[in-house]
Amino acid sequence: MNNALNMTVNTLPALTWNWLRMNSTRIEDVTADSRARAAADVPAGIDEETTESTRYAGQKTAMGSDVDRLIALSGICTSSYSSQAGRKSEAPLRIDLSYEKDCHDLSSFDITAADDSEMTVIMKFKSEENGSAAVQTRYHAGRNALLKIIQVQMLDDDFTFLNDIGGSCDENGRIELIQLILGGGKTYTGARADLSGDSSFFKADIGYVVGGSGRLDMNYISDQTARKTESLINASGVLRDQAFKLFRGTIDFHKGCAASVGNEKEDVLLIDDGVVNQTVPLILCDEEDVVGNHGATIGQLDEDLLFYLRSRGLNEEEVYEMMARARMDAVSALIPDEKTRDEIRSYQNRHSN
Amino acid sequence: MKEKTQVNDINRSMYDFRYEEKDAYTVDQGLTPEIVEQISKEKKDPQWMHDFRLKSLDIYNQLSVPDWGPSIDGLDMRNIVTYVRPNTTMKGKWNEVPDDIKNTFERLGIPQAERESLAGVGAQYDSELVYHNIKKEVSDQGVVYEGIEDALRGPYSEMIREHFMKLVPPRDHKFAALHGAVWSGGSFVYVPPGVSVEIPLQSYFRLNAPGSGQFEHTLIIVDEGAYLHFIEGCSAPKYNVANLHAGCVELYVGKNASLRYSTIENWSKNMYNLNTKRARVEEGGKVEWISGSFGSHVSYLYPMSVLAGKGARSEFTGVTFAGKGQNLDTGCKIIHAAPETSSYVNTRSISKDGGISTFRSAVVINKNAVGSKSSVSCESLMVDDISRSDTIPAMDIRTAKADVGHEAKIGRISDETLFYLMSRGLSEEESRALIVSGFADNVSKELPLEYAVEMNNLIRMEMKGTMA
Numbered sequence: 155m156n157n158a159l160n161m162t163v164n165t166l167p168a169l170t171w172n173w174l175r176m177n178s179t180r181i182e183d184v185t186a187d188s189r190a191r192a193a194a195d196v197p198a199g200i201d202e203e204t205t206e207s208t209r210y211a212g213q214k215t216a217m218g219s220d221v222d223r224l225i226a227l228s229g230i231c232t233s234s235y236s237s238q239a240g241r242k243s244e245a246p247l248r249i250d251l252s253y254e255k256d257c258h259d260l261s262s263f264d265i266t267a268a269d270d271s272e273m274t275v276i277m278k279f280k281s282e283e284n285g286s287a288a289v290q291t292r293y294h295a296g297r298n299a300l301l302k303i304i305q306v307q308m309l310d311d312d313f314t315f316l317n318d319i320g321g322s323c324d325e326n327g328r329i330e331l332i333q334l335i336l337g338g339g340k341t342y343t344g345a346r347a348d349l350s351g352d353s354s355f356f357k358a359d360i361g362y363v364v365g366g367s368g369r370l371d372m373n374y375i376s377d378q379t380a381r382k383t384e385s386l387i388n389a390s391g392v393l394r395d396q397a398f399k400l401f402r403g404t405i406d407f408h409k410g411c412a413a414s415v416g417n418e419k420e421d422v423l424l425i426d427d428g429v430v431n432q433t434v435p436l437i438l439c440d441e442e443d444v445v446g447n448h449g450a451t452i453g454q455l456d457e458d459l460l461f462y463l464r465s466r467g468l469n470e471e472e473v474y475e476m477m478a479r480a481r482m483d484a485v486s487a488l489i490p491d492e493k494t495r496d497e498i499r500s501y502q503n504r505h506s507n
Numbered sequence: 508m509k510e511k512t513q514v515n516d517i518n519r520s521m522y523d524f525r526y527e528e529k530d531a532y533t534v535d536q537g538l539t540p541e542i543v544e545q546i547s548k549e550k551k552d553p554q555w556m557h558d559f560r561l562k563s564l565d566i567y568n569q570l571s572v573p574d575w576g577p578s579i580d581g582l583d584m585r586n587i588v589t590y591v592r593p594n595t596t597m598k599g600k601w602n603e604v605p606d607d608i609k610n611t612f613e614r615l616g617i618p619q620a621e622r623e624s625l626a627g628v629g630a631q632y633d634s635e636l637v638y639h640n641i642k643k644e645v646s647d648q649g650v651v652y653e654g655i656e657d658a659l660r661g662p663y664s665e666m667i668r669e670h671f672m673k674l675v676p677p678r679d680h681k682f683a684a685l686h687g688a689v690w691s692g693g694s695f696v697y698v699p700p701g702v703s704v705e706i707p708l709q710s711y712f713r714l715n716a717p718g719s720g721q722f723e724h725t726l727i728i729v730d731e732g733a734y735l736h737f738i739e740g741c742s743a744p745k746y747n748v749a750n751l752h753a754g755c756v757e758l759y760v761g762k763n764a765s766l767r768y769s770t771i772e773n774w775s776k777n778m779y780n781l782n783t784k785r786a787r788v789e790e791g792g793k794v795e796w797i798s799g800s801f802g803s804h805v806s807y808l809y810p811m812s813v814l815a816g817k818g819a820r821s822e823f824t825g826v827t828f829a830g831k832g833q834n835l836d837t838g839c840k841i842i843h844a845a846p847e848t849s850s851y852v853n854t855r856s857i858s859k860d861g862g863i864s865t866f867r868s869a870v871v872i873n874k875n876a877v878g879s880k881s882s883v884s885c886e887s888l889m890v891d892d893i894s895r896s897d898t899i900p901a902m903d904i905r906t907a908k909a910d911v912g913h914e915a916k917i918g919r920i921s922d923e924t925l926f927y928l929m930s931r932g933l934s935e936e937e938s939r940a941l942i943v944s945g946f947a948d949n950v951s952k953e954l955p956l957e958y959a960v961e962m963n964n965l966i967r968m969e970m971k972g973t974m975a
Binding site for chain 2: 443450
């Protein structure tokens with residue numbers, strides 16, 4: 155089967171000047187041949203089933219409808235995991251995707267945290283060689299539910315990866331997303347949260363390191379329609395060599411989301427002169443009674459900090475490496491799973507200079 | 508139950524008066540090669556300008572309207588008269604200006620301001636300058652301030668040809684091309700090296716004719732080590748048909764020179780304000796934009812600074828007030844194209860009574876702009892629950908040796924602040940008025956006193972509404 159598609163992904167919810175080339179991203183000739191083989195470790199209290207297609211077909215995702223087209227063209231099934239109402243799952247659901255050389259794999263997941271339940275999902279994406287893959291994850295956090303999705307990307311430098319997330323939260327439902335992007339050639343990623351239940355909550359902690367001629371293209375959207383909703387998007391990254399990164403982050407306050415709050419922050423450490431950093435953080439506000447904040451700091455290390463650490467015997471390169479590692483460690487430390495943290499440390503040690 | 512203060516629109520009564528167009532010469536509605544030829548003939552353009560206009564028209568017809576900003580569907584160029592010449596020529600004394608036009612500017616306070624606080628004034632009525640004057644002591648310093656069309660035919664013609672629409676080429680966007688085709692009026696300023704013009708020059712643009720467009724061109728060259736403060740004002744009476752303003756401002760700031768460009772824009776609410784402003788700043792130079800956007804139905808306004816020389820600087824201070832029926836898309840663009848350049852952006856926007864304000868910016872730091880710094884701060888205040896406010900800032904950094912900071916805030920008047928002021932004896936209405944006018948102080952404190960007072964009066968007077 156040849157499913158080569160030209161795709162437009164990661165479109166900004168409100169467009170800006172076209173000459174900036176940030177409104178969306180065009181990806182040519184995306185091929186998807188087969189359903190990826192996922193190794194899932196399903197703990198007690200989580201129900202697993204395979205469905206012909208996603209149960210959340212109407213749910214918007216961050217990367218947009220072209221990923222839906224890609225999935226639909228491939229005809230792959232959806233792996234669906236659900237927690238049981240009122241039950242807190244002690245152990246995480248682990249989904250490991252190890253991609254083989256020259257693969258063109260696809261995956262579709264539905265994650266459902268039922269009412270009054272808690273569920274943690276740890277997804278790891280690994281490859282040692284070149285290839286491409288696309289993953290779409292749709293989720294739903296029910297009433298008073300807490301859903302944690304942790305994604306760790308440890309892909310080869312020649313790997314192309316599309317990682318699309320979208321879901322919604324009912325009243326008092328919470329979605330907490332942790333993404334650590336440590337490797338990959340071209341990565342297109344995004345997460346969307348529709349906060350349609352009163353007092354629902356979305357938090358995203360994103361850490362990324364992009365080096366070589368790598369490209370990272372991101373789109374995070376918090377769509378807040380209900381009262382007393384809250385969003386928090388924190389991105390912290392490191393760019394080196396000739397890396398390119400585009401971060402889009404949107405807090406969208408709709409009419410009726412009174413007493414809602416949204417915060418987004420990006421902190422980017424630029425190490426080498428060949429890097430390109432693009433950042434476009436949006437706050438869209440159609441409601442009076444809200445508070446929205448955005449902050450970004452982009453550049454090199456503070457001169458005072460650099461001086462202090464150099465006076466302690468470190469050279470400049472060591473200081474930068476230490477601070478880059480510290481940024482990723484800060485995100486890694488949020489992952490409530492020792493095994494995953496060890497794996498991340500091991501990957502970092504193997505790939506450190 | 509919490510009560511709300513009704514904050515009124517900006518009071519435009521002092522701007523909303525009109526005189527009948529008497530014996531004015533106009534071209535037909537629409538935009539055709541024949542109309543452009545007709546304007547060029549009226550202007551007695553040199554051949555290069557005639558050709559430039561027609562080429563710009565070609566470009567206009569090739570380009571699309573923007574797909575990213577407020578809707579301009581209500582603007583139909585087939586209904587716009589692009590050239591209206593009042594029945595007078597440019598004068599150097601107010602008492603020689605026809606009474607209706609003179610009265611217009613008297614009511615706007617321009618002659619009085621000239622007497623009290625300006626080094627020179629240019630006044631444009633519809634498509635033509637009707638008055639231009641510069642104080643003798645300023646012209647004695649070698650400062651040139653005259654109508655750009657006169658300058659085009661005078662000793663500075665080559666200088667104008669070298670600079671005209673070089674910063675804003677017609678290909679830049681559709682309405683820059685439109686401007687290139689039908690531009691008329693505007694001012695030319697040249698400040699010689701080392702000359703500091705201590706008091707400001709001002710141009711005021713008044714659009715009086717319904718269904719017409721104003722396309723003035725402002726070209727300012729501040730030579731090495733010189734200083735100038737230029738003030739631009741504009742207004743129009745309100746009509747129930749669309750009017751269009753597509754002016755163009757090109758500023759050249761020389762090595763170690765400094766230019767402050769202040770604008771209080773108060774177009775009527777039937778105006779489509781699609782204006783383009785751009786500055787090129789050489790080594791050690793500085794441009795300061797002070798921008799107050801209060802009027803128009805739809806605005807696209809983003810002054811751009813191109814920091815072309817080492818150590819060049821740009822500061823942008825803006826306030827936008829969007830009331831009923833207004834969709835004001837404002838902000839700025841900064842291109843850091845040389846090492847050690849710096850930019851500072853500080854804006855405030857207020858949305859009320861269904862108004863929409865959008866802050867839009869771009870900070871681009873090129874690969875060669877090592878050691879550059881940029882700081883952007885934008886704050887938006889939502890005054891009621893039927894308005895809208897968006898912030899769309901973009902940053903494109905192409906060197907590691909840069910330092911960029913950005914912060915944006917959207918919110919309403921906090922209950923704590925209100926409570927604090929009310930506990931000091933102010934009514935809720937007074938407290939809200941004080942908070943909102945203080946919110947816009949970033950701009951008013953940068954203006955000359957007379958203009959700051961005018962701007963504050965505009966806001967403060969109307970913030971004192973009644974309890975709903």
